[in-house]
Every structure is written in structure tokens, then in C-alpha cells.
Amino acid sequence: MASILETVPPQFRSSMLKLPEDAEVAYVGERRTKIVGTVGPSTCDPDHLLRLVAGGMNLVRLNLCHGDYEWHRQVIRNVHDINLNTPFVAGVIMDIGSFDTVRLGEFPRNPKLETGDTFTLTVRHEAEYPPGVSEISLDGFIDFAEVGDSIQCQAEGGGLVELLVKRIKDLDVICEVVSPGELRSRGTINIRGKSLNLNPKSENEDLNTSIARAVLGCPPDQLEFAISERVEYVALSFVESADQIVAVRNLLRSRRANIGVIAKIESPIALRNLESIVDAADGVMIARGDLGTAIQYEKVPYWQQQISEVCRRFGKPCLISTHFLESMVLYPTPTRAEVTDMTEAVKQRVDALVLTAETASGKFPFKALSTMNSVLLRIQQRIHEVEEESEDPTLEIPPLVKDTTWWTPGVGDVAENIANSAAVLANQQNAAAIMVFTQKGLMATLMSRYRPRAPIYAFTATPVVRNKMTLLYGVRPFRIRFEDDPEETIQNAMNALKERQVVKDGDLVVILADVLGGREGASETELRSAFSEVSKGNRFITAAETRSALRILGLKVSDKLEAQLGMREVDFAELGRETSIKNEEPTESPSTEVGGRYDFERFNEFASQAKEIVHTLQLRSIK
Numbered sequence: 368m369a370s371i372l373e374t375v376p377p378q379f380r381s382s383m384l385k386l387p388e389d390a391e392v393a394y395v396g397e398r399r400t401k402i403v404g405t406v407g408p409s410t411c412d413p414d415h416l417l418r419l420v421a422g423g424m425n426l427v428r429l430n431l432c433h434g435d436y437e438w439h440r441q442v443i444r445n446v447h448d449i450n451l452n453t454p455f456v457a458g459v460i461m462d463i464g465s466f467d468t469v470r471l472g473e474f475p476r477n478p479k480l481e482t483g484d485t486f487t488l489t490v491r492h493e494a495e496y497p498p499g500v501s502e503i504s505l506d507g508f509i510d511f512a513e514v515g516d517s518i519q520c521q522a523e524g525g526g527l528v529e530l531l532v533k534r535i536k537d538l539d540v541i542c543e544v545v546s547p548g549e550l551r552s553r554g555t556i557n558i559r560g561k562s563l564n565l566n567p568k569s570e571n572e573d574l575n576t577s578i579a580r581a582v583l584g585c586p587p588d589q590l591e592f593a594i595s596e597r598v599e600y601v602a603l604s605f606v607e608s609a610d611q612i613v614a615v616r617n618l619l620r621s622r623r624a625n626i627g628v629i630a631k632i633e634s635p636i637a638l639r640n641l642e643s644i645v646d647a648a649d650g651v652m653i654a655r656g657d658l659g660t661a662i663q664y665e666k667v668p669y670w671q672q673q674i675s676e677v678c679r680r681f682g683k684p685c686l687i688s689t690h691f692l693e694s695m696v697l698y699p700t701p702t703r704a705e706v707t708d709m710t711e712a713v714k715q716r717v718d719a720l721v722l723t724a725e726t727a728s729g730k731f732p733f734k735a736l737s738t739m740n741s742v743l744l745r746i747q748q749r750i751h752e753v754e755e756e757s758e759d760p761t762l763e764i765p766p767l768v769k770d771t772t773w774w775t776p777g778v779g780d781v782a783e784n785i786a787n788s789a790a791v792l793a794n795q796q797n798a799a800a801i802m803v804f805t806q807k808g809l810m811a812t813l814m815s816r817y818r819p820r821a822p823i824y825a826f827t828a829t830p831v832v833r834n835k836m837t838l839l840y841g842v843r844p845f846r847i848r849f850e851d852d853p854e855e856t857i858q859n860a861m862n863a864l865k866e867r868q869v870v871k872d873g874d875l876v877v878i879l880a881d882v883l884g885g886r887e888g889a890s891e892t893e894l895r896s897a898f899s900e901v902s903k904g905n906r907f908i909t910a911a912e913t914r915s916a917l918r919i920l921g922l923k924v925s926d927k928l929e930a931q932l933g934m935r936e937v938d939f940a941e942l943g944r945e946t947s948i949k950n951e952e953p954t955e956s957p958s959t960e961v962g963g964r965y966d967f968e969r970f971n972e973f974a975s976q977a978k979e980i981v982h983t984l985q986l987r988s989i990k
């Protein structure tokens with residue numbers, strides 16, 4: 368602990384002292400594969416959360432299917448507190464339920480079922496049930512279930528209890544236990560071979576919910592909650608099509624919420640629509656818990672491989688969830704098979720592994736996290752040793768499928784090529800680090816996709832962008848003020864890394880940045896053409912459209928002016944809080960023109976202050 372304290376900037380040291388003596392702290396930048404931890408009753412209080420984040424949990428996952436809104440709100444507050452007042456950073460992924468998730472009831476004591484027992488699933492809605500009976504969360508289930516169906520129920524210890532439907536009587540589905548086990552309270556259920564897309568619409572459902580059901584496929588109040596709590600990502604359960612993701616994305620955009628959309632792949636229909644779903648989403652979670660009940664479990668490894676490959680091709684982060692350390696819910700050491708499972712995921716170079724019950728309700732949440740951390744580090748080290756033995760520094764990555772949500776023709780292609788060159792250069796020169804300066808996270812995402820050996824330190828002005836980058840393979844994000852002089856920004860970033868002892872004087876680093884230089888302004892004809900392209904015949908354009916028009920011309924104004932004009936999604940409220948808490952002078956303040964609209968003359972004035980964007984790739988030594 369004492370040696371780690373020295374690597375922490377002085378203003379944050381007091382927060383480190385809050386950690387217990389035996390707490391493990393993950394060194395900045397060491398591990399490339401990220402860890403997402405589901406937070407539940409075992410880990411929700413501030414001290415436990417700090418211990419997890421300091422121990423290497425990169426993102427907190429909250430599952431809205433458990434706990435109430437007030438509980439989730441408090442956990443998010445605790446995470447924000449960590450982001451503001453400690454040297455650690457965690458993003459938040461909020462798991463949004465689906466209308467189609469069907470769950471068992473809540474048990475005072477989990478039923479332990481033996482083969483041949485009778486067990487009844489009911490929609491009677493009584494306050495209490497005798498042993499041998501469980502409520503089912505969906506009324507429509509009674510009409511959907513048929514004699515002979517095989518029902519898979521989530522069990523404690525990671526397995527499944529299998530029930531065979533013998534009889535249906537009034538509001539009860541009477542089953543015989545085929546595979547025994549202990550049922551999990553509020554565990555999910557599936558009927559093998561059937562999609563539980565039951566359209567469980569209730570009689571008095573309001574219009575908004577009906578629209579949400581048809582268009583978004585998820586409860587609108589949960590999305591509203593995610594927006595109001597400013598989480599970094601929402602993870603949509605049981606996604607079936609790209610349309611759902613596009614609808615959620617449009618809703619978030621219309622609310623100016625900078626929230627990424629992760630599609631959970633957990634049904635056969637999602638596998639059929641895999642490419643279009645990956646294309647539409649900001650990331651994908653291979654939700655092995657439910658996927659393994661919806662398809663035969665022996666097919667899950669095949670699909671894990673396929674999905675991770677599609678994600679790489681589309682340049683989208685890939686997460687794998689569930690059962691990595693299920694035995695550690697009850698015991699303090701992992702099984703050898705669990706270690707092998709994590710090894711396979713690291714070899715697939717996915718972005719993140721997700722702990723679920725291990726950290727949410729397990730007995731050994733910190734031990735589970737440190738076990739995963741050390742296994743991931745060990746495998747990564749071995750992969751790097753093998754790569755170093757090979758003389759070939761080129762990176763075999765299939766061509767990127769262009770993401771139209773942030774790809775500007777020309778600019779995007781240059782960014783992709785330069786990121787590739789930076790990764791090859793870093794490997795060839797055995798660089799100690801890659802430093803990326805990024806506004807929206809695109810350059811860091813591209814860098815991450817090449818999976819270079821060196822850690823990627825990404826610097827951005829915006830807290831939300833920083834928090835979102837916690838998900839990317841190999842990327843350690845920092846917030847920094849972008850000065851008008853890029854050299855000053857680079858020097859400040861180098862100092863921040865030196866302070867944390869992740870680089871030292873003389874180390875070679877690769878630097879990737881956009882700077883303003885070269886050509887200034889544009890001809891009247893070019894300006895008019897760019898203006899009319901974005902204004903589509905209107906007299907005025909918005910701040911964001913001003914940015915697009917300048918981009919078409921390959922021009923950009925200074926970061927300070929951009930922020931003042933509201934041309935980029937700086938979360939001013941959060942930025943203000945962060946700067947004041949960290950005792951820095953805020954340099955950016957929301958302009959009165961934020962959200963304003965500009966005519967051609969005003970656009971022309973901005974353009975006269977703009978310069979050409981020059982992508983720079985440098986190899987430098989730390990001074």
C-alpha cells in the first residue's frame with residue numbers, strides 16, 4: 368500500500384487511506400482486458416465500492432431487475448463520488464429489463480428440488496405461497512406453456528433446474544422436476560426451443576408503454592431513469608433487432624443524453640440478426656446466463672467466438688458475462704475450469720468480462736475480483752511474450768465496417784489509418800505507452816481495436832467521454848484540459864503519467880493527436896456549399912451543424928471556442944463540478960449561445976477563426 372500511495376497525486380492520497388490495509392489496488396494501465404462488476408447487496412456501500420474500483424473494477428453494472436430506484440440512485444452517487452474525489456474512475460452500465468424476461472417469485476428460503484418432485488408455477492398473485500409453488504412474473508405464461516414443455520430455471524451455483532410441464536389447471540402450470548437443484552430467488556426462466564416473446568400486454572396498459580413495447584422493446588421508465596442518472600451505458604436485455612437499438616439511440620439523442628447502447632445477445636433471434644445488431648449498437652454483451660438456457664449450452668462457446676469476431680470487425684466493444692467465477696459465490700477459490708474459461712476469453716481479446724452474482728450477492732466479492740484481475744494479467748503477459756517472439760509487428764485486423772454514427776468520410780478513413788500506423792509503430796519500437804488525445808473517443812476506440820501491446824492512455828476534456836472509455840480494451844482514460852497550444856496539453860499529459868509512475872524520463876511513447884495547423888479558412892464558394900449541405904435549405908444552422916459544416920471543409924475552431932459555442936457534447940454541469948472539486952480553474956463555460964442558431968454570416972465568422980485539422984503521429988521520449 369505504501370508504494371502505491373506514492374503513485375497517487377497528493378490531492379487524492381486521503382481517499383487511499385480509507386481503504387483497508389489488506390485491500391488490493393490495481394496499478395494504472397497494467398491490465399488490458401477490462402472488468403465489469405455487478406453491484407448488489409454485497410458491495411453497494413461506499414467503502415466496498417471504493418475497494419472494488421481501487422482493486423480494478425473498471426465499470427459498475429447495475430441490474431434494474433433487482434433493487435428499487437432509490438437503491439440504484441444511491442449506488443450511482445457513490446460511484447460519482449469516487450470519480451470526483453479519488454484517483455480511480457469507473458463508468459456505469461445500467462442493465463435495462465425487457466418486457467420478455469420471465470422470472471420466478473421471491474423466496475424467503477430458496478426451494479431445493481429433487482428429481483421427481485412436483486413443482487407448480489402460478490399466476491395466482493397471492494401474498495404467500497406454500498412450499499412447492501412459485502409465482503411467475505408474466506400472466507401470459509399460462510396460455511403459452513404446453514404439456515411436454517421443458518422449462519429451464521436459473522439455479523444457485525450457476526446451473527439450471529429443469530422442469531417438465533405435466534398439467535395445466537386454471538392459473539397453475541404443474542411440473543415434474545427433471546434436473547434437480549436449488550432455485551434462485553427471482554431467477555429467470557426459459558422454455559427450451561420457444562422464444563418467450565409473449566407480448567405480455569396488460570389490459571390497462573397506457574399508450575406510452577404500448578408504444579415503448581412495440582418500438583423500444585424495453586420499459587420506458589427504466590430508460591428515463593438511466594437518462595436522469597447520467598449513466599455511461601444502457602445494456603438492453605433480450606434485444607431482437609437493430610430497429611430496437613436505433614429507436615433507443617434516437618430517444619437518447621433527442622434527450623441529448625450521451626449514453627452508449629449495449630445490446631445483450633441472449634436469444635436465438637438475436638443470433639440470427641447478429642450483424643445488424645452489432646452494427647447498430649455501441650457495444651455487445653454476450654449474456655451467457657440466459658443465452659445458455661435459450662440455446663443448447665454446448666453451442667455457447669461457438670457463439671462466443673462468432674460474436675467476438677463480429678464485434679472486432681465492426682469495431683465495437685465486446686463484453687462477456689456470467690459464470691466466470693460462479694463457484695466463488697460460495698467458496699474463496701476458483702475452479703480450474705473457471706480459470707480456463709477466463710483464459711479463453713482473454714485469448715479472444717474481448718474488451719471486458721462481467722462478474723455478476725460473484726460481486727453482487729456472493730460471499731467473496733473482493734477475492735473474486737482479485738482472482739479475475741490476476742488471471743487476466745497472467746494470460747495477457749503470456750500473450751505478449753508470444754507476440755514478442757514473433758518478428759512480425761503488423762496487426763492482422765479485418766477492415767473496419769464503417770460506423771455511420773461517427774464516421775465522416777475522409778476524416779474517418781485517415782483516423783483509421785493513423786491509428787493502425789500508431790499501433791504498429793508502438794509494437795515495433797516497444798513503446799512504453801501510446802498517448803491519445805480524443806474529444807469524442809473515436810481515436811481511442813480505433814486505437815483499442817488494434818490491440819497494441821503498449822497501454823493506451825487516452826486524454827479527453829469531457830468526463831462522460833472519459834468514463835465511457837473505461838470499457839475499451841487497453842485504454843486508461845484521463846480527463847485533461849485541452850489548451851489552445853497542443854504542446855502544452857501534451858506536456859501536461861506526460862506529467863500526469865510521470866506523476867503516476869507509469870512512464871519515466873527517457874521512455875519512448877507514441878502520441879496521437881489532432882492539432883490545428885496548416886490551412887486557414889476556406890473560399891466563399893466552399894463555405895456556401897458546406898453551409899447549404901448541412902442547412903438543407905434552412906436559413907439557420909445549429910451549433911452542432913456548424914461543427915459538421917466545418918468538418919466537411921476539414922476545418923475546426925479551437926477547443927475553447929468550440930466548447931463556448933456548444934459545438935461538442937461537453938457535459939458542463941459535471942465538468943463544473945469536477946473542476947471545482949479538483950481545485951482547477953474552469954476554463955470552459957457554457958456560452959449564452961449554446962443551443963443557438965447561426966446564419967451564413969455568423970458561420971462565416973466562425974470559419975475565419977478555423978484551421979485545418981492535422982492528424983499527428985509522433986514518437987517521442989518522455990521528458
Ligand SMILES: Nc1ncnc2c1ncn2[C@@H]1O[C@H](COP(=O)(O)OP(=O)(O)OP(=O)(O)O)[C@@H](O)[C@H]1O
Binds near residue numbers: 408433555727
Ligand atoms: N441489485 C441487486 N439486489 C439484489 N440482488 C442482486 C442485485 N443485482 C444482482 N443481484 C443478484 O445477483 C444475481 C446475478 O445478477 P444478474 O445481474 O446476472 O441477474 P440475473 O437475474 O441473474 O440476470 P439478468 O441479467 O438476466 O437479469 C441475481 O440473480 C441476484 O441474485
Ligand SMILES: CC(=O)C(=O)O
Binds near residue numbers: 657658
Ligand atoms: C448478465 C446476463 O443477463 C446473462 O448472462 O444472462
